Amino acid sequence: MACALLFSRLLPISHRLTRTSVCVFSLFLSYVCYCLLFPAGTIIQRSVDVTLSCQRVPTQGAKMRIRKSLSCVSPSDVRPTTGEEARLKGAQSPPSGVQVARNDTPSPPMSNLKFGNKKLPNAIIVGVKKGGTRAVLEFIRIHPDVRAAGTETHFFDRNYDRGLEWYRALMPRTLESQITMEKTPSYFVTKDTPHRISAMSRDTKLIVVVRDPVTRAISDYTQTLSKTPDLPSFQELAFRNQSLGIVDTSWNAIRIGLYVLHLENWLRYFPQAQIHFVSGERLITDPAGELARVQDFLGLKRIVTDKHFYFNRTKGFPCLKKPESSGSPRCLGKSKGRTHVQIDRDAIEQLRDFYRPFNVRFYETVGHDFKWE
Numbered sequence: 252m253a254c255a256l257l258f259s260r261l262l263p264i265s266h267r268l269t270r271t272s273v274c275v276f277s278l279f280l281s282y283v284c285y286c287l288l289f290p291a292g293t294i295i296q297r298s299v300d301v302t303l304s305c306q307r308v309p310t311q312g313a314k315m316r317i318r319k320s321l322s323c324v325s326p327s328d329v330r331p332t333t334g335e336e337a338r339l340k341g342a343q344s345p346p347s348g349v350q351v352a353r354n355d356t357p358s359p360p361m362s363n364l365k366f367g368n369k370k371l372p373n374a375i376i377v378g379v380k381k382g383g384t385r386a387v388l389e390f391i392r393i394h395p396d397v398r399a400a401g402t403e404t405h406f407f408d409r410n411y412d413r414g415l416e417w418y419r420a421l422m423p424r425t426l427e428s429q430i431t432m433e434k435t436p437s438y439f440v441t442k443d444t445p446h447r448i449s450a451m452s453r454d455t456k457l458i459v460v461v462r463d464p465v466t467r468a469i470s471d472y473t474q475t476l477s478k479t480p481d482l483p484s485f486q487e488l489a490f491r492n493q494s495l496g497i498v499d500t501s502w503n504a505i506r507i508g509l510y511v512l513h514l515e516n517w518l519r520y521f522p523q524a525q526i527h528f529v530s531g532e533r534l535i536t537d538p539a540g541e542l543a544r545v546q547d548f549l550g551l552k553r554i555v556t557d558k559h560f561y562f563n564r565t566k567g568f569p570c571l572k573k574p575e576s577s578g579s580p581r582c583l584g585k586s587k588g589r590t591h592v593q594i595d596r597d598a599i600e601q602l603r604d605f606y607r608p609f610n611v612r613f614y615e616t617v618g619h620d621f622k623w624e
């Protein structure tokens with residue numbers, strides 16, 4: 252418009268052009284100036300680019316929708332990203348040509364998102380040796396909210412000096428909703444273990460699988476004999492003087508069965524409500540019933556039920572229809588459910604007499620009669 256006014260002033264007045272022709276000429280000059288300042292097609296081309304960028308991205312599924320929104324952002328929309336967005340970007344890189352501001356905050360690796368983190372156990376099967384601890388662990392770990400260390404860690408009795416991080420590293424990865432478990436049966440009879448577990452966490456839930464101490468001692472002896480064939484006889488180890496009925500309580504196979512004495516040590520550090528006792532006998536006759544109580548104790552939904560078990564006649568024990576690690580039925584290994592060494596009746600009766608008062612005290616303390624007679 253300024254060009255047009257200037258031009259009209261320069262025209263000789265004598266030409267006496269009409270007002271209308273000046274206006275038309277001014278408009279023409281305005282158009283020429285405009286075209287010189289803004290090359291043709293610039294605005295049109297840009298708007299086409301943005302439209303194509305959005306159309307190229309498929310729109311099925313949530314991830315695709317997120318990608319679409321990223322690819323369609325205008326530069327003014329670009330801003331530092333939140334952790335969640337950064338993770339999404341890790342999975343889906345933005346399309347070429349779209350500049351997205353980088354977030355320098357490291358996002359968790361995808362492996363963490365997929366498998367969770369290694370956590371110290373929330374619940375530990377602390378005993379007793381030969382009580383049925385492996386069966387309880389294998390049965391409870393088919394629950395989707397339970398993950399367990401496969402092998403016995405012996406952290407609180409043999410490896411305590413290695414530190415909690417060493418222990419944590421042995422644990423499986425768990426999601427926030429899952430609980431971590433391990434089993435080491437020797438914990439129950441190790442003096443230092445209760446206070447060490449309580450130092451890790453006073454909230455740790457404890458499970459003890461108990462079994463008739465006489466049968467347990469024979470099972471223990473059978474296992475040792477399988478590894479040490481020249482072992483003295485059961486009676487020689489169990490009694491200081493069998494004719495007088497004096498039992499050798501220094502022999503581990505006998506000592507472990509004095510449940511009430513070991514329990515007293517645990518009760519100095521943990522309230523009884525935090526210790527759950529599984530009957531080793533009922534674990535064989537009614538695994539689903541015992542597992543229902545274990546799930547209740549752990550605050551889990553009752554998912555492991557009688558549908559998960561079948562009785563294997565050859566093995567003579569309940570087995571899993573579908574264990575955690577595979578889709579086929581599975582019984583516990585050969586070392587679980589062995590034929591016991593024959594022990595004479597008198598020795599068994601003497602041991603029953605020996606254990607009776609300890610058993611009664613144990614029943615009274617835990618408020619349950621296990622009927623070991």
Ligand SMILES: Nc1ncnc2c1ncn2[C@@H]1O[C@H](COP(=O)(O)OS(=O)(=O)O)[C@@H](OP(=O)(O)O)[C@H]1O
Nearest residue numbers: 380381382383384385386470568569583587588589
């Ligand atoms: N379903 C099933 N299958 C096989 N075995 C079963 C099962 N349920 C309980 N049990 C009993 O578990 C006993 C072994 O106990 P533990 O696993 O605690 O032994 S160990 O301390 O880990 O060595 C083992 O003891 P033994 O019979 O003396 O071998 C079994 O009686």
